[in-house]
Amino acid sequence: MGKKLPLWEFTILVAVLFSMIGLATDAMLPSLAQIGKSLDVTDSNKPQLIITVFLLGTGLGQLVMGPLSDAFGRKPIVSLGLVIFIISSLYAANCTSFQSLLIARFIQGLGLSAPRTAITAMVRDLYVGRMMARVVSLAMMVFALVPAIAPLLGQWIAETYGWPAIFIFLGLISLVPLVWMVFRQAETLPKEKRRPFSLAAIYSAFKQAMTNRRVIISTIGLSFGYACLFAYLSAAQQIFVVWLDTGHDFPKYFAIIALVAGAASLLNALLVVRIGMWMLISISFGGLAVVSLIIGAGLQFGLITGSGVLIAVMVWSILLFVGITFCFANLNAMALEPMGHIAGTIAAIVGAISTNLAILMAIPLAGLFDGTGITLILATGGLCAVAFLVNLTNPRKV
Template sequence: MNSSLVRFAVVLGLLSAIGPFAIDMYLPALPTIGADFGAGIGQVQMSLMVFFVALGAGQLVYGPFSDMFGRKLPLYIGLVLFMIGSVGCALAPSIETLIAFRFVQGLGACAGTVVPRAVVRDLHTGPEAAKLMSLLMLVFSISPILAPLAGSGVIALGGWRAVFWVVLVAAALGLILLALALPETRPVKERRESSIAGAFAAYGLLLRDRRFLALCFLGAFGVSSFFVYLANSSFVLIDHYGLTPTQYSIAFSVNAVSFFGVAQLNGVLGSRFGLMRLMRFAVTGYAASMVLLVALFLAGFDQLSVMIVLLFIAYGFLGLVVPSSAVIALDDHGAIAGTASALMGTLQFGAGIVMMAVVGLFLDGTAVPMLAGIAACSVIALALAFLTPQRSPALAGAPAE
C-alpha cells in the first residue's frame, strides 16, 4: 500500500477524531451529569445537541475559508477554539454553562470534520479517493471504538469533568501533529481564485445541483442514524437494559467495529463494481436490516442480543454507504472541494439534529423510538439512492460510476 496514502490517512484520521472523541468519551457520563446538576434528560441531551449544531453551522465558514487560505490555517483555529471550549466544560458550574462551552467546543471541532474531506479531494478522485477516505475512517474509528471505554475509565478515576481535560490534551497533541506531519494541499494559485463572493456563488451552484444534494442527503440520513443512536443509546442500554457504563461502552463499540471494518472494502469493491452500484446495494442491505429490527421489536422481541446483532449488520452495510456517497458527491466539485465538503457536513448535521429532536418527542424508556428513528433514516437513504440523478455528461470524466 502507498506509504503516503497511509500517512495522510493517519494524520487526517487523528485530526478528525478529536471532536468525536469529545462526544464518545462523554456518552457514558450523561446520566451522571444529569444527576450532578439536577438536570433532566432533555437538558443533558441539549449539551450534546448544541455540539452538533455548532459542528454543522461552523462548517459553512470553515469550508470556504479553507478554499481561500489553505487547509491548515482553519485547522489551527479550530483546534484552539476546541481547547478553549474544553477548559470551559471542565470548569462548568452549571448545566447552562456546560451547554454554552459545548457549543464553543463544537465550533472548534468542526474544522476537523470539514477540512480532511477537502484534503482527500485535493489528492484523489474515484476509487482512490474512496480508499483514502476509508483508511481515514479506519484511523477515525479509534474514537467510537475506544473512546467510550476510555471515557468510562476516566470517569471512574476522576469524574466526568476529567473527560474534558483528557480531550484538551488530545487537541494539544493534534496541534503538534498538524504542524509537523500535514503538508498544505491547497496551492496558493488556487487559493487566489477563491473569495467570499466566490463562496456564495459556489454555494448557489451546489444548491442547484440535484445530484450533489441527493448524495449529500443520502449520506446525511446515514450519519443521522448515528446521531439518533448517540443521543439515546446510553439511556436505553444503561437505564432500560441495566448495563454498566463499561458494558455500555463495549456494546457501543461493537457497531463502530462493524461500520469502520466494512468501510475498508470501499476501494476494492468500488473499483470492481463502481461506487454508485456498490452504494445502492449497501443501502438496500442497511434499510432491510433496520426494518426487520423494528418489526421484531414491535412484535414484542425486546431483546438486547437481537438489537446488537442486527445493528451490527446494519452498520456494516452503512460503512459502504457513507464514504461512497461523499466521494461521488465531491468528485464533480474539485475546484470548490472545501465549500462542497462544508455544505455536505452542514446538511449531515442538520439532518441529524432534526432526527434527534423528532425521536426525542417519542421517548418512552424503551428501545423502540430509537430503533424506529434509525430505521426511518435508512428508508429515506434507500429512496434517495435510487432517486439520485445520473451525472451530467459534462462531468462524466471522473470514475465514480
C-alpha cells in the first residue's frame, strides 16, 4: 500500500515525522515547573529530566530501530514506533509519580527513535549528497514551525485541561503521520537490498562506520551540536521565566526564535548546492563560537544590562537555532553519503552515539543554571569552538 510520493509531499511527510520529537519536547517546556510541583519534586532543576530522559530514549532506541529498518523495511518500523509512542503517551497521561512519568517519557523516546532513524534512511534511499541535505533542510524549515507553536499550544492545553492532557494530545496527533505513512508512502528499501537483523550485521556496520573518517568526525560534530541544543531546551523555561522574567510570555519569545530560525533552513537548502556542506558546517560552528563568547562575556562583565539582556539572549538564541539547523542537515548528509548500502543501521549508529554523547554533556550543562544563563552561553561557545576545530579535519569528499 502506498506509492512513491512527489518531492513536495515526501518532504512534508519527512518534516512531520521529524517534528514529532520536537513536539514531544517543546510542548512540555512551559509546564515543567507545574509538572514537578504536582508530582512533589523539590529540586527546581530536576524537571529538566522530563526532557533529557525522553531524548535518552530516542538515542538508545535508534540502535535497535535502525538495524530493524534495514532488515524489514522503513515503513513497518516507522509505523511500529508511532504505535509505541501513542500507547506510551496515554500511559504518561495517567502517571501519578515523577518516576513513572520518566519511565513513560523514556518509552516515548524509544517509540520516536523509529521515525528519527528510519526516516533519515528513507531520505538516503532516495537521495544522496547535497540533494539529500537539501531535502532535509526543506523538511527542517517545516520542522522549525513546531517550536514556534508547540510551547504556546502546550501552555494552553495545560492551563485549560491540566498537564496530562498534553500527553493525550501527543498520542492523538501521532495518528496523522501514522495513517499518512501507512496509506500514502511506499516502501523505499527493496527486499533484495535488505540485510538480516543480527548482532553480526550490526557489528559489521559499526566497524565500517568507526573506520570511516567522515562518519566519525560528522558524528562528533553532531554530538557537540546536539549537546548545545539539548542543554538550551532543558534550561529554556528557567532562562526566560526565572532569569529574564518573561513569565507567561515565554512561549511567545520561543515562537519568535523558532520562526526566524526556520527561515535559515530555506537558506541552507539554497546555499548547500552552491558552497557545499563542509563550508556551511564550518561557518556555523565558528560563528556560534564567536557570538556565544562575545555575548557571554558582555553579560558576565556587565557590559550588557537592563533591557539589553533580553535582546542579547534573544539574538544568541536565534543564532544558536540557525547555526545548529545548518549543522544538523549537513552533518547527517555527510555521515550517510558514503554508507548508502547500510543507511538504516548507520543512521542508527550515528544518531545513537551523537544523541547519547550529547545528553552526557547536556545534563551537566543545563544544571549550570544558577539564576542566570551566562554560564550556559559561555559553555556553548566553548563547545562550538571545539566542534569547529574538529570539523576542519572532516574530509570534504567521499
